[in-house]
Amino acid sequence: xxxxxxxxxxxxxxxxxxxxxxxxxxxxxxxxxxxxxxxxxxxxxxxxxxxxxxxxxxxxxxxxxxxxxxxxxxxxxxxxxxxxxxxxxxxxxxxxxxxxxxxxxxxxxxxxxxxxxxxxxxxxxxxxxxxxxxxxxxxxxxxxxxxxxxxxxxxxxxxxxxxxxxxxxxxxxxxxxxxxxxxxxxxxxxxxxxxxxxxxxxxxxxxxxxxxxxxxxxxxxxxxxxxxxxxxxxxxxxxxxxxxxxxxxxxxxxxxxxxx
Amino acid sequence: xxxxxxxxxxxxxxxxxxxxxxxxxxxxxxxxxxxxxxxxxxxxxxxxxxxxxxxxxxxxxxxxxxxxxxxxxxxxxxxxxxxxxxxxxxxxxxxxxxxxxxxxxxxxxxxxxxxxxxxxxxxxxxxxxxxxxxxxxxxxxxxxxxxxxxxxxxxxxxxxxxxxxxxx
Numbered sequence: 001x002x003x004x005x006x007x008x009x010x011x012x013x014x015x016x017x018x019x020x021x022x023x024x025x026x027x028x029x030x031x032x033x034x035x036x037x038x039x040x041x042x043x044x045x046x047x048x049x050x051x052x053x054x055x056x057x058x059x060x061x062x063x064x065x066x067x068x069x070x071x072x073x074x075x076x077x078x079x080x081x082x083x084x085x086x087x088x089x090x091x092x093x094x095x096x097x098x099x100x101x102x103x104x105x106x107x108x109x110x111x112x113x114x115x116x117x118x119x120x121x122x123x124x125x126x127x128x129x130x131x132x133x134x135x136x137x138x139x140x141x142x143x144x145x146x147x148x149x150x151x152x153x154x155x156x157x158x159x160x161x162x163x164x165x166x167x168x169x170x171x172x173x174x175x176x177x178x179x180x181x182x183x184x185x186x187x188x189x190x191x192x193x194x195x196x197x198x199x200x201x202x203x204x205x206x207x208x209x210x211x212x213x214x215x216x217x218x219x220x221x222x223x224x225x226x227x228x229x230x231x232x233x234x235x236x237x238x239x240x241x242x243x244x245x246x247x248x249x250x251x252x253x254x255x256x257x258x259x260x
Numbered sequence: 261x262x263x264x265x266x267x268x269x270x271x272x273x274x275x276x277x278x279x280x281x282x283x284x285x286x287x288x289x290x291x292x293x294x295x296x297x298x299x300x301x302x303x304x305x306x307x308x309x310x311x312x313x314x315x316x317x318x319x320x321x322x323x324x325x326x327x328x329x330x331x332x333x334x335x336x337x338x339x340x341x342x343x344x345x346x347x348x349x350x351x352x353x354x355x356x357x358x359x360x361x362x363x364x365x366x367x368x369x370x371x372x373x374x375x376x377x378x379x380x381x382x383x384x385x386x387x388x389x390x391x392x393x394x395x396x397x398x399x400x401x402x403x404x405x406x407x408x409x410x411x412x413x414x415x416x417x418x419x420x421x422x423x424x425x426x427x428x
Contacts, residue, residue: 005304009337012311013330020326020376048280118278119321119328120286120392121369121381126320167381188384250283 096144097256106219106259109133111159113253123163123186125149127255130157138217141255146223146246147171147211148255163249164224165192172214173224175207184209184224184243192225194241201239203230209243217260264309267297271313275320285388287395290317291335291365292403295358298336299343299409310336324377331368335361343409351404358400362393 094110101107111127129135131154141148141161149163162169165186173184173194182197194209207227213220225245232239274289290313298306314332318325339361343349366389373379 009307009333012333016326016330017376020324020372023324023326024376024378048276115276115279115320116283117321118275118286118290118317119288120388121373122321124321167384168379185383188381189388193383 093254097254100142100144100256104256104258108135108139108257108259110254110256111135113255114158121188122168123149123166123188123249124152125161125163125249125252125255127159127161127257128157129257130155130159132156135159135257138260140218140222140258140260142222142258143247143252143255146225147218148247148249148252150217151257161255164245165190165249170215171218171224172212173209174212175203175227176210177204177207178202181212181214182241190244190249191228192243192245194227194243196238197241199232199237199239203227203239203241205229219258263301264305267293267309268312271316275313275316279320285391285395287399288362288365288392289396289399291332291362291396292358292400293407294332294336295339295361295400296403296407296409298340299349299354300407301340303337303340306336306340307333308336310334324373326376327369327372330372331365334368335365338364349410351401354404354409355397355400359393359397362396366392 097110101110109129111129111133113125114128115126117124125141125148127141135151135154137151137154139151141151147164149161149166149169151159152162153160163186164171164184165188167186167188169184169186169192171184172181174181175194175197178201180197180201180203182194184192184194186192197203205227209224209227211218211220211222211224223246225243225247227241228244229242230239231242271290271293274293278286278289294306294310294313297309301309310332311329314328314330315325317328317332321328339357342357346353370381373381
């Protein structure tokens with residue numbers, strides 16, 4: 001009995017290794033069975049996302065203490081007031097996205113983020129629009145504040161975005177003031193590293209970093225973030241530049257999708 | 261089967277909580293659930309539960325499905341194997357075991373992703389893994405009184421099972 005179980009386990013592990021090897025070369029297996037398995041999770045996550053937004057509407061939207069005090073005093077109207085503020089904030093964000101739509105000819109659609117990666121390995125966001133809304137792999141996700149990332153996986157009614165802070169993300173960029181070019185890589189946390197910039201180049205903390213479009217994926221001229229620190233080590237040819245993205249990924253709620 | 265479904269439901273909740281509530285470094289609550297389930301129900305069932313939760317984690321992660329299936333299944337099998345060799349199991353041994361297997365899990369995921377997906381974590385600060393382990397340990401301490409793996413099947417507070425074959 002034990003040998004049979006062990007044999008089945010080894011077969012199972014070998015099957016998973018074979019599937020991993022296949023996916024490593026051919027790309028991710030997307031079957032309807034996988035979609036079916038993750039469907040309850042999507043419903044649950046969307047429900048929790050809506051609940052979190054509701055709680056935020058009550059507690060978090062009033063950052064100013066005075067405003068909160070007033071609202072607490074007016075307990076009878078607190079729900080309505082918060083709802084108004086939340087709606088106003090949402091309107092402002094959506095208006096900014098609409099402005100973006102008017103400015104850019106490569107605009108595809110806008111989408112709401114309903115889940116984030118549950119692990120610490122990847123920086124992935126899930127949006128509520130997919131292939132039936134015209135989204136395809138490697139499209140670009142942006143907000144009015146800056147670049148978010150690129151579309152990685154596309155299902156019928158949802159898609160995942162790899163943030164620029166992910167360890168798999170690399171973007172061809174340039175420093176706006178000096179036009180120095182380099183490759184931006186995510187650090188898997190909140191920041192990015194701008195690599196392959198010669199130590200001879202002068203880079204100043206606070207410089208804006210924008211996409212250069214040289215990798216053929218991101219359109220050029222999109223704001224990525226700002227230089228926060230520069231590390232120069234003796235004996236090394238390149239300097240390492242730390243970049244803080246302009247968009248705070250923890251508070252992002254909607255994105256606009258642009259064509260490649 | 262009932263306990264399996266309840267744990268699966270808890271896994272869904274944990275996954276949703278990890279996706280929604282933790283925007284920075286996240287604890288691995290699913291890993292804690294797999295460990296507790298394996299400690300209570302043994303190697304085979306633990307491995308099966310680990311594989312299923314690993315699949316859910318892979319699907320919601322948006323990357324190559326398979327990595328967490330292997331790591332979670334092995335974690336379930338391994339912690340149940342260790343349990344068989346330890347006479348007295350308590351909250352301290354439980355937490356130490358979860359920390360140790362958490363470290364091994366992180367190492368295994370690193371190796372699998374580097375081998376099969378060419379994904380390297382050279383830029384990733386070590387503090388992410390360290391804080392993940394700390395948070396996971398805290399969650400294992402918090403969940404121990406609720407999902408105590410040392411309670412026998414008959415006296416489980418959360419999932420009582422009546423044994424019809426029992427003779428008095």
